[in-house]
Amino acid sequence: MTRAFLVALCVGAVLVVATGCGSDDSASAGSGDKKQTVALVHGLAGLEYYNTLVCGAKKAAAETGVNLTVDAPKKYDPTEQTQVIRSVMLKKPDGFVIIPTDAVALNPLFDEVYKQAPLITVDGIPARDIGIANIRTDGAKGGALGADYMAKKLGDKKGYVLVLGTTPTTTHTVARSKGFIDRMQEINPNVEVSKTQYTGGSDAAVAARIVANQLQAHPDMVGIFAPFEAAANGASSALAAAKKKDVSLVGFDASPQQVQNLRRGVFDALVVQAPFEQGYSSVKQMAEILKGDLDKKSVKYVQYSPVILASQENMNEPDIKKYLEPGTC
Numbered sequence: 001m002t003r004a005f006l007v008a009l010c011v012g013a014v015l016v017v018a019t020g021c022g023s024d025d026s027a028s029a030g031s032g033d034k035k036q037t038v039a040l041v042h043g044l045a046g047l048e049y050y051n052t053l054v055c056g057a058k059k060a061a062a063e064t065g066v067n068l069t070v071d072a073p074k075k076y077d078p079t080e081q082t083q084v085i086r087s088v089m090l091k092k093p094d095g096f097v098i099i100p101t102d103a104v105a106l107n108p109l110f111d112e113v114y115k116q117a118p119l120i121t122v123d124g125i126p127a128r129d130i131g132i133a134n135i136r137t138d139g140a141k142g143g144a145l146g147a148d149y150m151a152k153k154l155g156d157k158k159g160y161v162l163v164l165g166t167t168p169t170t171t172h173t174v175a176r177s178k179g180f181i182d183r184m185q186e187i188n189p190n191v192e193v194s195k196t197q198y199t200g201g202s203d204a205a206v207a208a209r210i211v212a213n214q215l216q217a218h219p220d221m222v223g224i225f226a227p228f229e230a231a232a233n234g235a236s237s238a239l240a241a242a243k244k245k246d247v248s249l250v251g252f253d254a255s256p257q258q259v260q261n262l263r264r265g266v267f268d269a270l271v272v273q274a275p276f277e278q279g280y281s282s283v284k285q286m287a288e289i290l291k292g293d294l295d296k297k298s299v300k301y302v303q304y305s306p307v308i309l310a311s312q313e314n315m316n317e318p319d320i321k322k323y324l325e326p327g328t329c
Helices: 002-028 048-063 077-090 107-116 139-154 171-187 204-217 229-242 254-266 275-290 318-326
Strands: 036-043 065-073 095-098 119-122 133-137 159-165 192-195 221-226 248-251 269-272 302-305 308-311
Touching: 002 119, 036 048, 036 077, 036 159, 036 275, 048 065, 048 254, 048 275, 065 254, 077 107, 095 107, 095 133, 095 275, 107 119, 119 275, 133 139, 133 275, 139 221, 139 248, 139 308, 159 171, 159 204, 159 229, 204 221, 204 229, 221 229, 229 248, 229 254, 254 269, 269 318, 275 302, 308 318
Parallel strands: 036 065, 036 095, 095 119, 119 133, 133 302, 159 192, 159 221, 221 248, 248 269
Antiparallel strands: 269 308
């Protein structure tokens, strides 16, 4: 009887301990202590600009204690991005940070996303206000900075200036191209500024073909404005292939290769954004909203991140250099 009693006592103790552990686990996994998840969906896997943006997002997630998932389409295309976003929605994250690849096509989907969870858009500009905030570069200002530099570089030189773009509904690059065209026409009447030549997406090879064709059609070309990374890289390769060293090239963004090419004189200047800050600010604000530390009604909808112009002349200045060497992860 003594032995039976001891066995029963031990079994009971084990059950009590097991039940107690289960209870503790449930408490620690409760809604109050559960790590919330922010889903970041950007525009194109492998693009240096978005790699830097992701680094900023990761820093904010680590500081605020939220989980961060990162997804992107393999092509800069709203149809492919829609598939990625719908897949992410099935996982039911607590908040979304999305880079729109189209100003119009994605809006109905963004309405669905915002009904499911809080949404902040970054970089791209939806055609109407959707979500809590839109964090972006002032594209018109960036384009004007590029025009100011090119006009000074060209001086009294006459000729044709080519302007590239992605698509008519990629509103952030549209704003950059328009800002450039408007300013160049205002300050340099000596040149003929093209209408925006669209690449149809973020493909350097397509941009290179457009530049090559335009060089044939306009042998008097004196300048190119390429308002996104792939266009800038495609334009530089086309100019190199044609051995056209006298065409002023102003690009957008600052991937390591672009910065190296700026130093080598392949680019006359780069209009440089702040993707690290965009990623950091968007995820930080989303985390604070999810934790109840920030009232989403108090968040300003349009938030501009810095934009500067880097040239061979100023690229080593501390205030410029910090944008050419953004944070890494």
